[in-house]
Amino acid sequence: MAAFLSRILTFAALAAIAFADGEDKAPLCDPGDGPDAVALRPRLLRRADSFTCPVFRSWGGVTDTCSGDAIVWNNRTTLNKHVTLYYLPHDKVIVNSGAAYLKTAIDLIAGSLDTGMPLYQQWGAGTNIYFGIVGDHDAYGSARPEQENEKLKHCEVVVRYPDPTAPQSEISLRTTKAAVHEFYHCVQYAQNLKGRNSGSSERRSWWMEGTARFFDGVIFPIPANINILGRGAFPEEYNPSVSLVEQSYEAALFWHYLVQTGIKPSEVNAWVATKLGRNSVKEDLVDIEGTPLFANNWLGFAQAFVDNKINYTASIPIPIVNRIAAPSPLQVSLSVGGKMNTTGSDVAGFTFNLRRVAFPASTVHSLEPPKGTPCSVRLVGDSAWRPVSSAFNFTTNSEAAQVEVVCACNKSVACSSRFLIERSR
Numbered sequence: 480m481a482a483f484l485s486r487i488l489t490f491a492a493l494a495a496i497a498f499a500d501g502e503d504k505a506p507l508c509d510p511g512d513g514p515d516a517v518a519l520r521p522r523l524l525r526r527a528d529s530f531t532c533p534v535f536r537s538w539g540g541v542t543d544t545c546s547g548d549a550i551v552w553n554n555r556t557t558l559n560k561h562v563t564l565y566y567l568p569h570d571k572v573i574v575n576s577g578a579a580y581l582k583t584a585i586d587l588i589a590g591s592l593d594t595g596m597p598l599y600q601q602w603g604a605g606t607n608i609y610f611g612i613v614g615d616h617d618a619y620g621s622a623r624p625e626q627e628n629e630k631l632k633h634c635e636v637v638v639r640y641p642d643p644t645a646p647q648s649e650i651s652l653r654t655t656k657a658a659v660h661e662f663y664h665c666v667q668y669a670q671n672l673k674g675r676n677s678g679s680s681e682r683r684s685w686w687m688e689g690t691a692r693f694f695d696g697v698i699f700p701i702p703a704n705i706n707i708l709g710r711g712a713f714p715e716e717y718n719p720s721v722s723l724v725e726q727s728y729e730a731a732l733f734w735h736y737l738v739q740t741g742i743k744p745s746e747v748n749a750w751v752a753t754k755l756g757r758n759s760v761k762e763d764l765v766d767i768e769g770t771p772l773f774a775n776n777w778l779g780f781a782q783a784f785v786d787n788k789i790n791y792t793a794s795i796p797i798p799i800v801n802r803i804a805a806p807s808p809l810q811v812s813l814s815v816g817g818k819m820n821t822t823g824s825d826v827a828g829f830t831f832n833l834r835r836v837a838f839p840a841s842t843v844h845s846l847e848p849p850k851g852t853p854c855s856v857r858l859v860g861d862s863a864w865r866p867v868s869s870a871f872n873f874t875t876n877s878e879a880a881q882v883e884v885v886c887a888c889n890k891s892v893a894c895s896s897r898f899l900i901e902r903s904r
């Protein structure tokens with residue numbers, strides 16, 4: 480295939496018609512006030528009221544120690560203070576699972592917290608976290624900050640007891656991911672309660688859920704043989720036609736891409752620590768247009784997405800569900816000196832699109848990309864993308880050929896994706 484393609488055409492960089500240097504970068508739950516947690520909280524409050532243990536009553540009041548009905552199963556030194564695991568001894572689901580399964584389940588959850596600890600410990604120093612295991616809960620986990628004078632007093636988490644009747648590899652993965660996912664919400668609250676509370680937009684999910692999902696994926700990636708996808712809950716389900724800031728858990732894919740390019744998870748966390756809630760999608764878009772972490776990496780993300788080449792850490796692939804199908808090519812038929820503007824819809828802020836253009840045999844065309852829109856091109860069948868910032872020539876030999884173009888809008892407003900095409904011979 481490659482030999483065939485190189486025989487029929489070449490890319491030619493001319494004087495004023497240069498490629499930019501090709502840089503081919505290899506690159507659930509519910510938080511307290513997230514969009515879906517608003518509905519969840521009343522259920523938690525009712526549940527909390529039924530617990531006799533002060534830690535669960537702390538949904539309405541606070542005590543640092545737990546005694547009486549609930550069992551303090553384990554105390555773990557962490558974040559300079561502690562995480563405490565609790566469950567109720569008369570929780571029917573837990574009791575009915577049997578003592579052996581209970582031990583397995585608690586070891587699983589405690590072990591996942593231990594696994595997440597080295598990553599989180601440095602970020603949430605001084606945070607008290609209460610961690611409850613409940614037999615029956617609507618979500619795999621939930622987290623909520625207890626605040627005092629606009630500071631985090633402590634963080635409360637509940638995780639659903641792993642269902643003993645579910646496939647164990649699947650339920651183990653869900654449970655371990657939920658534990659470290661909720662744990663990271665506590666880190667978010669500890670570092671940036673203001674950011675979470677500020678603004679009125681309900682669309683905080685892309686950064687609160689997206690980064691929590693990212694970190695649970697760093698710690699517990701989804702292996703190829705376990706299928707837990709659904710409801711847009713995982714990075715595999717990223718939707719390229721929706722702006723990054725209007726996604727939720729699936730936004731984790733972008734963070735995984737960044738780490739693949741060499742950006743450290745701690746840098747992602749550092750950004751989370753400074754992020755402010757906003758009042759609209761538009762304001763979020765303005766934020767990220769002015770943030771190099773987003774604006775400078777958006778085209779690379781688009782390329783990697785098209786190629787389905789984004790990994791969890793440890794090189795475990797993240798197989799993308801919403802792949803972009805190869806578009807029908809625009810057939811170009813110009814006489815020498817003829818010009819045309821390609822049509823097609825604009826690219827919305829922090830989305831991207833993919834198009835193809837088909838050129839007849841034995842012609843030279845120049846393509847001028849839309850000003851201000853980062854785009855990359857390649858010959859259909861090639862693997863490497865070539866970023867383009869100004870017009871470039873495309874030459875076919877004895878056979879027709881196609882190029883594909885990805886344009887990634889790193890702006891707060893829609894970007895043009897219209898190319899000017901001119902035939903020079």
Ligand SMILES: [Zn+2]
Nearest residue numbers: 507508509510
């Ligand atoms: Zn969450």
